[in-house]
Amino acid sequence: MAFLRIILPVIFPLLISLPVSADIQPFFQKHCLECHNADSKEGGLDLSGLKMQDDQFRTFLKIHDRIESGKMPPPGQERPAKAELQNVLTELDAFLIRAEQLQYPDEARTPTRRLTRVEYENTVRDLFEMPGLQLRDRLPADNSVNGYDKNSDALSISHVNLARYLEAADLALDYAIATQPEAPTFQQHKVSLASQYYVRLLIQSNGGAVFLKDKKPDPDFIPVDGRQHIDQGLHERFGMFETESAVGVFRHEDESFLPWTQGFAAIYPGRYRIKTSLWSYTWDKGEVKPSRGVEAMRLSVKQLQGHGLGQDHPSYVIGYYDAPSIESQEHEFVHWLNPGESIGFNVASLAPVHIYHQYKRNLYSFTGPGIACDWFKIEGPIFEEWPPHAHRILFADLPLKPFDPKAKELSYPRRTIHKQVMSGAKNHSDPFPGYWTVQTDQPLEDARRLLSQFLPIAFRRPVSEEMLDSYAAQVQNRLAAGDCFELAMRWVYRAALCSPDFLYHVEPDGKLDDHALACRLSYFLWNSMPDQELMQLAAERKLSNPDVLPQQIERLLQDPHSNRFVKDFCGQWLKLREIAATDPDKKLYPEFSTYLQDSMVLETEAYFRELIEQNLDASYLVKSDFAMLNEKLAVHYGIEGVSGPQIRRVALPPDHPRGPFLTQAAILKITANGTTTSPVPRGAFVLDRLLGQPADPPPPDVPAVEPDVRGATTIREQLALHRDHVACAACHAKLDPPGFALESFDVIGGQRARYRSIGEGDSAERGSIDPFIHISFKLGPQVDPAGTLPDGQQFQDICEFQQLAAADSHLLLTNMARQFAVYSTGREIRYRDRAAVREIVARVESQGGGLRTLIHELVQSELFQTR
């Protein structure tokens, strides 16, 4: 084999450096050479002297695909007979397969690949049952190939990765290992929004917040009326902010107001129960009245830096919660918090209003919406057992005993003293419990026992005796060097978490064994390690059983862990990870907000989830009779009757353009640049991601088209010259039509008949834009969404384009099969995989063409079950 690896690249060009075969040459002469000869070279292709060499693989691949799809010979030319066509395709097929096999002689379809950083984080979280452990951002960003970081070609490793893996393993072990015999004290605290200094400032002086009692202004702390309350510090000493009153907030977060519940910050890592009571109202110059509907309060986790002072702390969103009109609604959820984390909040559905500037801090001259919070209750940490699972998976039931850190005979672990980092927090750390560590009278026996339990779970497959011996030997070495038992075991656990057996997908050549199948299935649908049930089935060699595997696919899809698949797949396939890559121009799109942006992502993920849940066919990628919306999106899309921040299925009238991925705001934002749209990137996205027919990259010396934000000319007009150029026409004939259809939507996915401009144009009507948002953009030229597909079919608008695109559901389904295959197997679809994909698609189509069926068929296919 090694001989072949050396010799083949040398002789390969000779082996297939052949003239075009006898079956193909007559076909070329009859149907192709008239245009593709040495003189005319239409499309840059000269078939007259073409030889079948390895560097012509891509050329022959294109030739094959053009002929197979019927695009060549072009419309209007004599069509080849069926048998003739079949012959030439068979010849080309044989060449391409042979060429590809020679290029990758004995390489498995999927090369060895490591876990992506998302997979790594999920795996460690699930291994230790610590769902909020933050590890991903500590690791170097993964590369991606064709948008997928799971692609093995993207997953390199360097000394930087290894250094970070060591740090990440240390952090995980720090959190996992119990350092005291009893769980940290369970504490319950009630916290007001007024615990936060900046909220107090709003109440006391700026007018951005107010105390409310019994759904009215609190008479003990009247709202500012153009004058601020005197001396905030004294008000604090007076206890004015320690009240049972609700806090109503008008001010949306911005660069100087990023609030969180300053009365609580987690000290110990663990699960915390968070409850809150929310409602909304209309403030009418000092009176509290019913609100315009269900408003949305955004809750997030703030990771405090230092003593929690200052404003800007990294955060991530937990979710958006209903604040109904006047009637308080309680919300409750359990969430993992790491030390120093607190709960941030934002009145997300309110437009930015500055009472201080715009109303001279006089709340008696302001009428507008507000969101009130009666209280926050935070309790925890919650432990069902102690020591928790994370510790038990490392040390089982070995007892914790006190130790003297100053003792010289052994090295003992250093302990971190848990302290409250946030000034003014109500929850406090427990008294220092002393120094405790796991101890045993038979360290070597216990080490082996613990490793024999931990390693197979961590490595996701059985572990050989030799491997066990090598890890146990390391424990022995560390004990001999003077480490206590905990330190010795920690050493090898860290090594295990940084070993290839943990960091890499271990897959045997050829057909996957049950353990590799369990991993591949789990990392596909849960983006993480297999659970106990999958591992058990794999150990019993039952997983690949055709009666068992479908049940497991269903189980995984129905489990909440599959939301990770939804998020990760949509993040890569539809590039949702790039949703925040551009900031829409504030003058052109003043209605844009992070709430709208988050809603966009939720829509796309929920829609994908719905396609899987309902087993809908691939035509729903481009056309739909429903959408997944919340009120924010519904208003944005001009759809009535949706209230509140929760995403739900909304039926649409026939021929409504909204609903499918094609017309979702997230996709439309990702394919724009924040200021202008262009048919080219949007068309390229549709071709590549939805239709599976990516366009060739542009020639290297093509300049970018500069958009005209003055509104004098449209992008269509600017592209016209571009498109008429012979060298550009072939690609743009395919790229532009979907892009033109999508010109009906602006950079944030709103539908438009005219372009917005900041220069010339007519006055714009407010429409559904919040009355508190100032608009200054104008309306420029009309949008022309009409176009002609390469096959000559014409459309006048986005709806007609959707009809045409949805008609070829086979194409759409084939694309989805490819996308799922790339994502789940970690490898591009090569030419030799096409037959397998065709077979999968055919089986799915025979069962109705649903995407859930596609997942089943893919997992049960040889393509999936072979490395």
Added chain:
Amino acid sequence: MIHWWRILFCGITFTALMLPAVVRAEEQSSTFQLYGISHPEREADLKQILQMIPAISDYQLNQSGDHITLTYEPLELFAPQEQEQLQKNLPIPAEKTEQKLKELISQSSRNTFELLPAAEFSEEQFTRIEIPINPLDCKACRFAVYSYIAKVPGVVRAKISTEPSLLTAWIDGSQTSHEALLKILTDKNVPLPEDESAAAP
């Protein structure tokens, strides 16, 4: 047969045993100047604060609210560990108990009430001034205005009223003046009617 001498013996023994307890339970009263009653509603706040100190059994405010007489059990003011030590040297010096009272009142009220040395005065000895202020509906704001003025050297008493909305202060004219107090209020951004603002130095 009851022997009279046995009854007498029991009585004497009982009294001897009870005597230290009687001595220990001896209450004292002290009078202080009180900082913190800026307006009448503050008396309710004061009552709440005093209830947080079990050693204080009673209090009396003078008519103008700037002096208070507290009745308390001195030993109970101190933490149990300290009480053991103090019991060895009873009675507790007055300065010590008074200092302790001051600390407890200040801490419990977050320094919004303070005990100062008693200094009863007759209003006729001092100049009464009135400074109109814009109506303040918030009690903390009223206290804030009071706090800016009440401890200024030369101010012996200060009050905030709501109807009319006034700061009233009794001052020693040799140490401070109407203008000086007005300036303090202006510098602290206390809202004043236009003519008062104009008059401010």
